Amino acid sequence: MIRHLLLFIITFSTPNAQTIAAPAATVSSANSTLSRNSKVASWNETWVDQLRQNLLLNYDKFSRPAQHYNTTTVSLLLSIMQVELDSRKSILSINAWVHMSWEDEKLKWTSEDYGGVDKITVSAHEIWQPDLVLYNSAMYGVENYESRQCIVSESGLIKWVVPTVLRSFCKLNFEMWPFETNICWIDLVSWTHSGDEIDIELLYDGYYMEDYIPGEWVVKNISAHQTKDPDICCSNTVSYPAVSYEIKLTRSSYLFYHVTFLACLPIVFLVLVTFWMKPQSEMKLIYIICAVLIDILFLLYFGYSIPAKPGSIPLIVKFFSGCLYQMTVSILICGFVIHISTSSYGASMPRRVRSLLLGKIGKYLGLKSAIHEMEFQKLIEIRELTDLTIQDAVMNESMNSDRQSIILQSDHVKRLEWILLATAIDRLSFLLFCVAFTFSAVTYIRINDDLYAKNAYSV
Structure with missing residues (x-):
C-alpha cells in the first residue's frame, strides 16, 4: 500500500517531455524573431545613412574644420531681391539670398565606398559654419541663418544658400527730398575668427541683381570690396575679415x-x-x-x-x-x-x-x-x-x-x-x-x- 502511494506521487510530480519542450520552443521562436528583425533593420539602412553616421559621429561643430595654421576660405555672394528704406527709422532692409561656400576637411569621403553617393544634405546646426554677421545691424540679435540645410560634396565643399533680411542703419540726408540720393553700407564681418583663420572672397562681383524687383527706392549702383576690421574691443593688432557693400539708392520720385x-x-x-x-x-x-x-x-x-x-x-x-x-x-x-x-x-x-x-x-x-x-x-x-x-x-x-x-x-x-x-x-x-x-x-x-x-x- 505504501509502495503504491509513492509511485503515484512520483508519477504526477515529474514533468513530461511535452511540458519541457514547450518553453524551449518559445525561446527558439523569440530568437528567430529577433534575428528576422535584425535582418530587416540591416536591409533598410542606406548608403547615405552609413555615410552620415561615419561623418557626423565624432564631428565637433564648434571646431573650425582645418588645422590651426591653415586658412578657411569662405566664398560670398548676395542675390538681392528687393531693397527698402525706412526713412523715419533710418533703417535699410535688403531681402536677399546669402550664398556661402567653403571647404570642410572633416567632411570628405570617396563616393565608391558608399555606393556612388557624391553629395548629401545636412542641417546647418550639425556642422561648423562661418560666423558672418552684419556689423552695422539694426536688429537686437544676429541674423538667423540656420533655417536652411547645406549641401556637402565628397570633396568637402559645402554650399549654403540662406534667404534672409539684412537690416542695417543708414545715415539719410533729406536736403533734396523727394529727389534725394542716399548711400548706405552693409558690413558682413566674422565675429570671432581673425584674418589668419578665415578669408572671405567675393564670388563674381559679390552680388547678383537678376531677380531684383524695384520699389519706392531704386538701386542705382552697388560696389563690394573686402576689408579688414580691427578689433576695437581688445587689440588693434588683430583684424577680422569683412566685406563692405556700398549701395547707392535714389527715390522713385515721379509721383512726388x-x-x-x-x-x-x-x-x-x-x-x-x-x-x-x-x-x-x-x-x-x-x-x-x-x-x-x-x-x-x-x-x-x-x-x-x-x-x-x-x-x-x-x-x-x-x-x-x-x-x-x-x-x-x-x-x-x-x-x-x-x-x-x-x-x-x-x-x-x-x-x-x-x-x-x-x-x-x-x-x-x-x-x-x-x-x-x-x-x-x-x-x-x-x-x-x-x-x-x-x-x-x-x-x-x-x-x-x-x-x-x-x-x-x-x-x-x-x-x-x-x-x-x-x-x-x-x-x-x-x-x-x-x-x-x-x-x-x-x-x-x-x-x-x-x-x-x-x-x-x-x-
Whole structure:
C-alpha cells in the first residue's frame, strides 16, 4: 500500500517531455524573431545613412574644420531681391539670398565606398559654419541663418544658400527730398575668427541683381570690396575679415514730382497774376489768401511726410516757406496799392515821382495805357478851361458852374495819377517777385543726383 502511494506521487510530480519542450520552443521562436528583425533593420539602412553616421559621429561643430595654421576660405555672394528704406527709422532692409561656400576637411569621403553617393544634405546646426554677421545691424540679435540645410560634396565643399533680411542703419540726408540720393553700407564681418583663420572672397562681383524687383527706392549702383576690421574691443593688432557693400539708392520720385513740384506753379501763378489786376480791385487779396492757404496745406503735408532730422531741412520745404514769406509781403503791397488808388485823391502826386512815371521808367513798366488816359483827361480840362476864358462876363453864373466841373475833373486827374503810381508799384513788384521765385526755384529745387552724391560722400 505504501509502495503504491509513492509511485503515484512520483508519477504526477515529474514533468513530461511535452511540458519541457514547450518553453524551449518559445525561446527558439523569440530568437528567430529577433534575428528576422535584425535582418530587416540591416536591409533598410542606406548608403547615405552609413555615410552620415561615419561623418557626423565624432564631428565637433564648434571646431573650425582645418588645422590651426591653415586658412578657411569662405566664398560670398548676395542675390538681392528687393531693397527698402525706412526713412523715419533710418533703417535699410535688403531681402536677399546669402550664398556661402567653403571647404570642410572633416567632411570628405570617396563616393565608391558608399555606393556612388557624391553629395548629401545636412542641417546647418550639425556642422561648423562661418560666423558672418552684419556689423552695422539694426536688429537686437544676429541674423538667423540656420533655417536652411547645406549641401556637402565628397570633396568637402559645402554650399549654403540662406534667404534672409539684412537690416542695417543708414545715415539719410533729406536736403533734396523727394529727389534725394542716399548711400548706405552693409558690413558682413566674422565675429570671432581673425584674418589668419578665415578669408572671405567675393564670388563674381559679390552680388547678383537678376531677380531684383524695384520699389519706392531704386538701386542705382552697388560696389563690394573686402576689408579688414580691427578689433576695437581688445587689440588693434588683430583684424577680422569683412566685406563692405556700398549701395547707392535714389527715390522713385515721379509721383512726388507731380504732387509737389507741379503744385508750385498754381501758387506762383496766383501771386503773380494779382499784380496785373486793377490796382483798386479787392479781388487781389482773395487770390493771395487762397495761395497762402494752399501753401500752408503743403507745409503741413511735408511736416507729416518728412521725418524730423537735425540739420537736414529739405529744400522743397525751404522753397514753400520762402513762398509763404513772399506772399505775406505781397499782401502788404496789395493793401498799400488798394489804399493809394482809392483814398489819396485830395493830395497831388510829388512832381519827381510824376516825372519818373511819365518818362522811360513808365514805358519800361508797361504804363502806356494809363499815361495816355491821364494825358487825354488833361487835354479835355485844358480845352474846357480855354473855352471858358473867351466867354462873356455876363454869363458869370454859368462860368462858375463850369469851373466847378473843371475842379471835379482836376480831382479825377489826381486820381488817375495815384492809380498810375499804384500800377507802377504792381509792375515793379511783379518783376521783383519773378526774380525771387526764379532764384528760389534754381536754389532750392535742384534735381541733380551727381551733385548730391558728392555731398553724401563728404558726410
